[in-house]
Amino acid sequence: MHLWTHDRWRFPLPAGHRFPLDKYALLRERVVADGTARPDEVHEPDPVPWEWLAAVHDGAMLERIRAGTLSVREQRGLGLPWSPALVERGRRAVAGSVAAARHAIEHGLGMNLGGGTHHAGRDFARGYCLFNDVAVALAHLRRDGLAERALVVDCDVHQGDGTAHLLGPDPHTFTLSLHGARNYPFQRIPSDLDVDLASGTGDARYLDALAEALDFAIPRAEAGFAFYLAGADPWEGDRLGRLALSKPGLLARDELVLDRLTAAGARVCVVLAGGYADDVRDTVDINAATAAAVARRLGAAT
Ligand SMILES: [Zn+2]
Numbered sequence: 001m002h003l004w005t006h007d008r009w010r011f012p013l014p015a016g017h018r019f020p021l022d023k024y025a026l027l028r029e030r031v032v033a034d035g036t037a038r039p040d041e042v043h044e045p046d047p048v049p050w051e052w053l054a055a056v057h058d059g060a061m062l063e064r065i066r067a068g069t070l071s072v073r074e075q076r077g078l079g080l081p082w083s084p085a086l087v088e089r090g091r092r093a094v095a096g097s098v099a100a101a102r103h104a105i106e107h108g109l110g111m112n113l114g115g116g117t118h119h120a121g122r123d124f125a126r127g128y129c130l131f132n133d134v135a136v137a138l139a140h141l142r143r144d145g146l147a148e149r150a151l152v153v154d155c156d157v158h159q160g161d162g163t164a165h166l167l168g169p170d171p172h173t174f175t176l177s178l179h180g181a182r183n184y185p186f187q188r189i190p191s192d193l194d195v196d197l198a199s200g201t202g203d204a205r206y207l208d209a210l211a212e213a214l215d216f217a218i219p220r221a222e223a224g225f226a227f228y229l230a231g232a233d234p235w236e237g238d239r240l241g242r243l244a245l246s247k248p249g250l251l252a253r254d255e256l257v258l259d260r261l262t263a264a265g266a267r268v269c270v271v272l273a274g275g276y277a278d279d280v281r282d283t284v285d286i287n288a289a290t291a292a293a294v295a296r297r298l299g300a301a302t
Contacts, residue, residue, distance in 0.1 A: 001036060001037050001041060001111070001291075001294065001295040001298050002037070002041045002043065002103055002110070003031060003036075003037050003041060003042050003043070003100075003111055003112070003113050003291065004042075004043050004044075004045055004095075004096035004097075004099045004100050004111075004112045004113060004114070005024060005027075005028050005042055005043070005044060005096065005112075005113040005114060006024065006044065006045070006089055006092035006093050006095075006096055006114055007024035007025040007027070007028050007113070007114075008025070008044065009085065009088060009089040009092055010085065010089070011080070011081075011083050011085040011086040011089055012081060012083050012085065012086075013080070013081065014081070017080075018239065018240070018276055019079075019080060019128055020275060020276060020277075020280050020283060022280050023275065023280050023283055023284055023287070024113060024114060026280060026281065026284045027113050027284050027287050027288060027291075028042055028113065030284050030285075030288045031113070031288055031291050031292075034288055034291075034292060036288070036291045036292050036295045037291075037295070042113075043096075043099065044092070045092060045095035045096050045098070045099050046092070046095060047088055047091030047092050047094075047095055048091050048092075048094045048095045048098060048136065050062060050066065050091075052094070052098070052136055052139070052140060053091070053094065053131055053136060055136065055139040055140075055143070056122065056132065056135040056136055056139050056166055057120075057122060057123070057131065057132070057136075058122055058123035060123075061123045061124070061125065065082075065087055065090075065125065065130060066087065068082050068083075068084070068087075070082055070125075074124070074125065074126075077124070077125070077126035077127070078125050078126055078127075078128070078129075078130070079126070079127060079128050080128055080130075086130070087130070090117075090130035090131050091131070093112075093114040093115050093117065093131075093133060094115070094131050094133040094136050094137070096112035096113070096114050096115055096133075097112045097114075097115035097116075097133035097134065097136070097137045097269065097271050098133075098136065098137045098140050099112070100112040100115075100137075100269050100270070100271070101137040101138075101140070101141055101225075101227075101269040102140075102141070102146070103269075104225070104267045104268055104269045105141065105146045105147070105225075105267055107298060108262065108267055108268070108297075108298065109258070109262070109267070109268050109269075109270070109294050109297055109298050110268075110269045110270070111269070111270040111271070111290075111291055111294050112133070112269070112270070112271050112272070113272060113287070113291070114271070114272055115133040115134070115271035115272060115273075116133065116134070116154075116156060116229040116230075116231065116271035116272050116273025116274070117129035117130065117131060117132060117133055117162075117273075118132065118134065118154055118156060118158075118160040118161070118162050118163045118229060118273060119158070119160075119161055119162045119185065120132040120162040121161065121162040121165030121166055121189070122165055122166050124162070124165075126162075126185075127158070127162075127184060127185065128274075129162060132162050132163060132166055133271060134152060134163055134167075134227045134229070134269075134271065135163065135166040135167060137227070137269065138150050138167070138173070138225070138227070141225065146225075147224055147225035147267075148172055148224065148225075149172045149173070149221065149222055149223045149224055149225070150167075150172065150173045150174075150221070150223050150224075150225045150226065150227070151173070151174045151175075151176065151217060151218065151221035151223035151225075151226040151227075151261070151266065152167065152173065152174070152175045152176065152226070152227045152229070153176050153214070153217070153226060153227070153228045153229070153257050153261070154175070154176060154177040154178070154179075154191070154229040154231075154273070155178050155210070155228070155229055155230060155231055155234065155253060155257065155273075156177075156179065156229050156231025156233060156234075156273035156274050157179055157180050157183060157231055157233040157234045157238065157240070157241040157242070157243055157274065158179055158180070158183055158184050158185065158231075158233070158240075158274065159177050159179040159183075159184075159185055159188050159191070159194060160175065160177040160179075160191060160229070161185045161187075161188055161189040162189075163175055163177075163191070164177070164188075164189040164190060164191045164192075165189045168189065168190070168191065168192070173221075173223075174192045174193070174217055174220055174221035174223065175191040175192045175193070176191060176192065176193045176195075176213055176214075176217045177191040177193070177194050177195070178195040178197065178206075178209065178210055178213060179194070179195070179196065179197065180196075180197055180199060180201075180234075180241060180242045180243055181196035181197060181198060181199070182199055182242060183240075183241070183242055184240070192217070192220075193213060193216060193217055195209055195210075195213050197209060197243060199242040199243070200242070200243070200244050201243045201244060201245075202236075202243075202244045202245065202246075202249070203245055203246055203248070203249030203252065206234065206243065206245055206249065206253065207249070207252055207253060207256060210253060210256060210257070211256060211260075214256070214257070214260045218260060218261070218264045223264075223266050224265070224266060224267065225266060225267050225268075225269075226261045226266040226267070226268045226269070227268075227269050227270075227271065228254075228257050228258070228261065228268055228269070228270045228271070229271055229272075229273040230253075230254055230257075230270055230271070230272060230273065230287070230290045231272070231273035231274045231275065232250070232272070232273075232274065232275030232277070232283045232286035232287055233273075233274040233275050233276055234250065234253075235247065235250060235275070235277065235282065235283075235286060237277050237278065237282055238275065238276050238277055238283075239276045239277070239278060240274065240276040241276070247282075247285060247286060247289065250286050250289070250290075251289045251290075251293060254289070254290045254293045254294075255293055258270075258293060258294065258297055259297075262297065270290065270294055272287055272290075275287065
């Protein structure tokens with residue numbers, strides 16, 4: 001299957017920083033080794049034009065990001081040191097989600113090996129998230145008349161505050177976030193449906209809550225297009241999660257979301273969002289299994 005990545009664009013990080021910069025190259029290798037994608041099917045998009053970002057983000061904030069003049073407070077909230085390379089990589093990550101979304105329009109499903117930066121709101125960039133790729137990709141599809149009503153299914157373990165900030169006011173979009181109740185962000189911007197899960201929630205309770213949330217969201221969204229944030233951080237070994245899903249449990253989650261959305265007639269763009277295992281290879285396992293689940297469904301559709 002076709003996939004998008006920005007793994008070769010790295011940025012300076014202090015030693016021991018929790019952001020898993022090595023994940024992306026390992027994941028590219030892994031999806032090729034698994035036979036999910038041929039090497040020539042893994043694409044490297046050019047950075048998105050600033051105007052595309054300006055379609056959803058505040059112009060003054062974008063200018064501070066571009067020029068490297070974020071305030072000390074903004075810099076601390078972002079949690080990643082500003083550099084020109086960080087900004088370039090962020091623009092490439094958004095471009096991957098736009099390309100994957102366009103692919104989904106044509107083929108039913110698309111996936112970016114990155115993106116899901118859901119803590120970026122209209123005028124704030126925080127929690128390792130510079131730009132909100134999902135909001136930018138949706139605006140792009142709408143601009144070209146390719147999508148209108150949309151559903152965001154956010155299964156990252158952290159609540160999708162930035163996405164709620166951007167898409168909450170939009171009556172044609174339904175935002176669903178399933179996350180750990182006692183986890184970042186501690187001040188929430190409400191989604192259309194937020195499902196707070198107790199610390200230690202395991203596979204069975206998680207999957208029940210997810211199925212119930214999808215039952216509620218899908219008929220209300222009436223969406224022709226959906227974004228799925230397949231965060232790896234609800235995994236039991238994650239450093240920043242507080243939930244206790246197993247790897248098979250996470251795969252069952254992916255399959256449930258993909259099957260329910262496609263059965264409802266939605267085209268689906270899958271993005272990675274977070275994953276902070278002690279050993280980055282565990283996060284890569286989870287992300288690669290998501291990609292393989294998408295590939296199996298693409299194969300069945302065509
Ligand atoms: Zn997360």
